[in-house]
Amino acid sequence: MxxxxxxxxxxxxxxxxxxxxxxxxxxxxxxxxxxxxxxxxxxxxxxxxxxxxxxxxxxxxxxxxxxxxxxxxxxxxxxxxxxxxxxxxxxxxxxxxxxxxxxxxxxxxxxxxxxxxxxxxxxxxxxxxxxxxxxxxxxxxxxxxxxxxxxxxxxxxxxxxxxxxxxxxxxxxxxxxxxxxxxxxxxxxxxxxxxxxxxxxxxxxxxxxxxxxxxxxxxxxxxxxxxxxxxxxxxxxxxxxxxxxxxxxxxxxCHTPRNFMQGLQSGARFSGAVQAGWHAFNITPDKLSGVGEWSDDELIAYLSTGAAPGRANAAGPMGEVVANSTQHLTPVDLRSIVVYLRSLPPVSGGDTRGRHQWGTPADDVTALRGTAITGVNGAQLFVANCASCHSWTGQGVGASAPGAYPSLIHNSTVGATDANNLALVILHGVNRATAHADVMMPAFGGHLDDEQIAAITNYVTRQFGNPQATMSAGQVAKLRTLQ
Ligand code: HEC
Ligand code: HEC
Ligand code: HEC
Incomplete structure (x- = not known):
């Protein structure tokens, strides 16, 4: 993308x-x-x-x-x-x-x-x-x-x-x-x-x-x-x-859902919406469904660098918003945006846990290596394609340093209730240049097929995120067509 x-x-x-x-x-x-x-x-x-x-x-x-x-x-x-x-x-x-x-x-x-x-x-x-x-x-x-x-x-x-x-x-x-x-x-x-x-x-x-x-x-x-x-x-x-x-x-x-005419739903402002496959999350102050648990500084860091370690990273359309737009805003303007977001009425999506609150590090490397592999194996594909940067434990490399390979645990994309953004990140990678860091994750869409991407997605949400978020090969195929 x-x-x-x-x-x-x-x-x-x-x-x-x-x-x-x-x-x-x-x-x-x-x-x-x-x-x-x-x-x-x-x-x-x-x-x-x-x-x-x-x-x-x-x-x-x-x-x-x-x-x-x-x-x-x-x-x-x-x-x-x-x-x-x-x-x-x-x-x-x-x-x-x-x-x-x-x-x-x-x-x-x-x-x-x-x-x-x-x-x-x-x-x-x-x-x-x-x-x-x-x-x-x-x-x-x-x-x-x-x-x-x-x-x-x-x-x-x-x-x-x-x-x-x-x-x-x-x-x-x-x-x-x-x-x-x-x-x-x-x-x-x-x-x-x-x-x-x-x-x-x-x-x-x-x-x-x-x-x-x-x-x-x-x-x-x-x-x-x-x-x-x-x-x-x-x-x-x-x-x-x-x-x-x-x-x-x-x-x-992007963040407000639309009515049947595709106008903005005034009763559900900022409560999240899907555009071309990407889920622009709920950014109301709701603690579980929105960004109510983020600190002001975390929100500012996200808008100015695209990374709020332990919460979220900005990929896809939001990565572009950060790179083209919000990173250039003055600290005073960014703080004003946060003050305003904090004042919005919280909208609950019924979540029982925040997106950033899911996941534990993988602790069984032999299970990951999967001794007897039959067919497409998400754990094995993860180790082969992702672990070099995100570590086999999922904890990433570089912690919160600029340009770090982020932890997949406590990451909103991996902990979301749907796995759309995760599959899209695997398909298209991340490419976000800011004054803070040039971050680059390769796109896997070209050399992994739909079934393999679905398998990695399911492994990642099960192990590091929200296990309710699953993805089928058919859904990956559909996401591929949304450009
Ligand atoms: C989200 C995408 C988007 C953004 C952001 C956007 N535009 Fe556009 N703009 C469009 C599209 C699409 C059209 C054509 C609409 C149509 O054909 O009816 C358009 C049309 C226009 C037109 C009419 C041009 C013509 O020849 O009729 C002007 C002027 C314009 N934009 C200026 C701007 C300016 C200035 C900004 C920033 C302040 C901006 N746009 C931001 C998508 C965008
Ligand atoms: C072009 C569409 C688009 C626009 C415009 C946009 N966003 Fe986003 N936003 C997204 C998407 C998509 C995500 C999810 C990104 C991801 O998963 O990496 C997101 C994520 C976020 C998040 C992180 C939420 C979380 O839990 O991970 C915040 C905060 C945010 N946006 C704030 C804003 C603010 C403030 C603005 C206006 C200055 C804005 N966004 C404009 C699409 C957009
Ligand atoms: C070459 C190193 C590298 C590889 C290999 C890699 N990633 Fe990434 N990954 C990154 C970087 C860099 C980022 C962006 C960090 C940022 O946004 O600051 C990232 C971000 C992510 C994110 C967070 C996206 C978001 O919107 O919050 C997820 C999830 C992710 N990677 C999953 C994977 C998976 C799954 C694989 C294997 C298919 C993989 N990565 C392979 C470097 C890599």
Whole structure:
């Protein structure tokens, strides 16, 4: 997944389970029947008002806005100095770059590192594929001809330059909360990028999902336009955290489960969801199902390095979030995010033990070596493929040093109630580069078959994690197809 340019990204229209397709069809039927009603409503009321753009809301969000001290060193390669990197404009551009990282625009709009922000990343959904557009300042193939108003409208309302509805695979549902000032700073930064003349391949969505106007209905049920409104009863830190988590950093796009229309379930925020096979875990403060037992420092370490020894490591989409986005956030912003996460209502998934509380070291090497082996043997495969780094006891090598080979005991991926992430980690490996360490676990998808991967997965959960989490060869085969 990490090396594959066609990895799936959070797509609000993505439907990972076939049973959800029925939900999609039902939504569509409902949508069609509501069509005439809504047309009439729109005739009467005109385009939706720009709610909550009150200067006071903006002032509050900006008050808590931290400009990183070391921001001068953040200037990315590919920034052409044409607009000047000094003075007020330079400051605006650097702020925009910081915010673009917090929003992780590059995750979806960079398919090829040689073409930063030029789009072309296919986002697969059961309706077909949406390909991200070029957002470099190229006038013909990018957004060079867009006015600031066009850009604001896209980010806040999900409407493209020609008035077309954008698909919520673009998380405008979260970006709508970002202040106008911050959106314009991002725009100023994007203006300094090297224009790349590149037209990404067209979307290949099936009828009727290629009908953009249908998004009118989706928005009606699943989208509330409007800027972040600070809560005066909360601290500046909490408000900054809420602004980042709900807006720019769009954490809910992966961590909040979706309703049958693929809109976010407002009653179960941050309680975990599965996207393209990956389980983005419950991150509410629930002690058993969420991250309630993590310390503040552990959460900060996880977001800034991808590793919280004894709790979790960040692989797959979260590894990318850490590498592209959260590792670049200032300590003040990271702490604000944690303050906000701590304040969420805990949501229990019914777990009887925390994900990180499972497992004991293997203590019988002869059992692992398996004297008389018949067929595919998980223990033997583990010793042959994994023990060189994670040790045959499962305790890893290097403890909590940067770049250590982590212990598989007390690891959330191994202790989760489903073995999806574990099988995906074995299939695709881990590849996460941060200022802290470059971590690399090889991908085994190429040389182990589905049955072997299922056997290792089952051995690892039984021995080092949650024995209820099992995996069949058929499930591995399915996970392989989810890219
Ligand atoms: C989770 C993936 C994702 C992230 C993150 C993301 N985008 Fe996009 N973006 C998309 C997709 C997909 C589309 C195309 C939607 C469509 O075709 O309707 C899009 C469309 C756009 C458009 C409209 C371009 C056009 O030609 O119509 C703009 C502008 C844009 N994004 C800017 C941004 C900026 C700025 C950021 C960061 C603040 C960002 N995007 C982050 C996926 C993403
Ligand atoms: C692109 C999807 C995506 C986005 C966006 C995302 N996450 Fe995650 N997150 C995941 C996945 C998938 C995992 C599980 C990773 C693993 O098993 O290695 C995860 C794991 C985590 C964990 C560890 C939980 C545990 O018990 O192991 C924390 C904490 C977390 N995310 C916080 C956040 C925060 C805060 C944000 C917003 C700043 C965020 N995530 C945004 C997908 C995402
Ligand atoms: C060459 C060394 C190496 C080998 C061989 C190796 N790993 Fe890893 N493994 C790593 C590294 C490095 C990480 C990432 C550490 C981090 O995230 O900081 C990792 C992470 C993991 C994680 C945690 C992922 C998460 O999201 O929390 C699991 C589980 C895992 N490996 C299982 C295995 C299994 C099973 C095998 C054998 C099929 C294996 N590893 C083989 C080096 C290795």
């Amino acid at each position: 990490l090396n594959n340019p066609s990895r799936a990204q959070p797509a609000a229209v993505s439907m990972h389970a076939p049973r959800r397709r029925l939900g999609g069809a039902a939504a569509l039927a409902a949508a069609f029947s509501l069509f005439s009603l809504v047309v009439v409503w729109h005739e009467l009321h005109g385009p939706s008002a720009h709610a909550a753009d009150e200067p006071i809301a903006q002032a509050h969000a900006d008050d808590a806005d931290q400009t990183p001290d070391d921001v001068a060193t953040l200037t990315a390669p590919g920034v052409n100095g044409a607009n000047g990197a000094n003075g007020a404009n330079g400051e605006l551009i650097r702020r925009g770059e910081y915010l673009a990282r917090a929003a992780d625009c590059a995750a979806c709009h960079t398919a090829d590192k040689a073409r930063p922000f030029a789009g072309g990343l296919p986002i697969s959904t059961p309706f077909g594929t949406i390909v991200t557009p070029n957002i470099t300042p190229d006038p013909d193939t990018g957004i060079g001809r867009w006015s600031d108003a066009d850009f604001l409208r896209a980010m806040h309302e999900g409407i493209g330059k020609s008035g077309e509805r954008l698909y919520p695979a673009f998380p405008y549902t979260a970006y709508t909360r970002v202040t106008e000032q911050d959106v314009l700073a991002i725009r100023a930064y994007l203006n300094t990028l090297t224009p790349i003349h590149y037209t990404p391949p067209a979307n290949s969505l099936k009828f009727p999902f290629n009908q953009r106007w249908l998004m009118v209905f989706w928005n009606l049920f699943n989208f509330t336009e409007g800027r972040f409104v600070p809560d005066p009863k909360q601290s500046a830190e909490w408000n900054r955290g809420a602004y980042l988590v709900e807006g720019l950093a769009h954490c809910e796009e």
